[in-house]
Amino acid sequence: MVGTPPELERGTGVPAHVQIERWLLASIAAGELAPGDRLPGERELAGRLRVSRMTLRQALATLAHDGVLLRVPGRAGGAFVAEPRPEPRIECDLTGLAGFTEQMRRAHLRARARILRAATVPAPAAVARALGVAVGAPVHEVARVRSAGGSPIALERSCFPCLPGLLEEDLTGSLYALLATRYDLEPRTAVEHLDPVIARPAEAAELDVTPGTPLMLIERTAYAGDGTPVEHALDLFRPDRVRISVRSGVTAPEGS
Structure with missing residues (x-):
C-alpha cells in the first residue's frame, strides 16, 4: 500500500503533479508499491495530497504514459502499478x-x-x-x-x-x-x-x-x-x- 503522502512544496518551481510523480516512483523503487498494487481512488488520494483531482490525474496520466501505471476503467478499475517492461535485447x-x-x-x-x-x-x-x-x-x-x-x-x-x-x-x-x-x-x-x-x-x-x-x-x-x-x-x-x-x-x- 502506498505510504504517507508527502507535504507538497509550494513556490519551489516544481509543479505539484511532478512532485506526485516523484513520490509514486520513489514508493515503487522502495518496494512500498509492488506490481499489481492498486492505488487509492482519485478522490481519496487527491484529498490526502491536498490537491485537485485534475492535478492528480495529470500525474497519473504521465506515469501511465511512461508505463509505470496501468489505468483500468470501470467501477472495479483504477490505477495499478504495472509490471516492469523488459529491456529490449x-x-x-x-x-x-x-x-x-x-x-x-x-x-x-x-x-x-x-x-x-x-x-x-x-x-x-x-x-x-x-x-x-x-x-x-x-x-x-x-x-x-x-x-x-x-x-x-x-x-x-x-x-x-x-x-x-x-x-x-x-x-x-x-x-x-x-x-x-x-x-x-x-x-x-x-x-x-x-x-x-x-x-x-x-x-x-x-x-x-x-x-x-x-x-x-x-x-x-x-x-x-x-x-x-x-x-x-x-x-x-x-x-x-x-x-x-x-x-x-x-x-x-x-x-x-
Missing part, C-alpha cells in the same frame, strides 16, 4: 568481427567497461595454444564487465600477447581499436565457438543475475591481417539482454 552480429563498443554504437548505446583485472599472467594451455606461445609464457590478461543502457551485459576475459605498455593504456574503451592504433595489430578474422553455460556465483554477482542463470559463452581467437593471433577471449553474455546473430551465404562451388 541488443542485436550483436558476429559476422563482421565488431567489438563490443562498436556493437553498442550500432544499437545507439554507449558502451562502458569496469576493469576487474589487468595483469601479466602465465599462459594456461588453451591460451598458449591459441596465441602460439609456450605454456607458462607471459601474456596480458584483461577482465572487464561490459555494460550499456545502465545494466551489465557481458563479462569479458581476454588474453593478449605480451605487448609493451598495453596494461598502462586506457583499457575502458575498445581494445580492438587500441590494438589497431598502438600496435598495428587490428583484428581482421576470428574463430568463435558458442556454448550455453550457467552462471557461477562470482560471474552471477558481476552480471547482476542469479547463480544458475543461463548465459552464452563465446570463446574467440582473433587474428591480425597477416594471421598473427592477437587475442584469446572468453566472453559471457546475458541472453536476456543480447541476441547473437551470424549472417551466412552460399559460396559458389569451385570451377563454376
Whole structure:
C-alpha cells in the first residue's frame, strides 16, 4: 500500500503533479508499491495530497504514459502499478568481427567497461595454444564487465600477447581499436565457438543475475591481417539482454 503522502512544496518551481510523480516512483523503487498494487481512488488520494483531482490525474496520466501505471476503467478499475517492461535485447552480429563498443554504437548505446583485472599472467594451455606461445609464457590478461543502457551485459576475459605498455593504456574503451592504433595489430578474422553455460556465483554477482542463470559463452581467437593471433577471449553474455546473430551465404562451388 502506498505510504504517507508527502507535504507538497509550494513556490519551489516544481509543479505539484511532478512532485506526485516523484513520490509514486520513489514508493515503487522502495518496494512500498509492488506490481499489481492498486492505488487509492482519485478522490481519496487527491484529498490526502491536498490537491485537485485534475492535478492528480495529470500525474497519473504521465506515469501511465511512461508505463509505470496501468489505468483500468470501470467501477472495479483504477490505477495499478504495472509490471516492469523488459529491456529490449541488443542485436550483436558476429559476422563482421565488431567489438563490443562498436556493437553498442550500432544499437545507439554507449558502451562502458569496469576493469576487474589487468595483469601479466602465465599462459594456461588453451591460451598458449591459441596465441602460439609456450605454456607458462607471459601474456596480458584483461577482465572487464561490459555494460550499456545502465545494466551489465557481458563479462569479458581476454588474453593478449605480451605487448609493451598495453596494461598502462586506457583499457575502458575498445581494445580492438587500441590494438589497431598502438600496435598495428587490428583484428581482421576470428574463430568463435558458442556454448550455453550457467552462471557461477562470482560471474552471477558481476552480471547482476542469479547463480544458475543461463548465459552464452563465446570463446574467440582473433587474428591480425597477416594471421598473427592477437587475442584469446572468453566472453559471457546475458541472453536476456543480447541476441547473437551470424549472417551466412552460399559460396559458389569451385570451377563454376
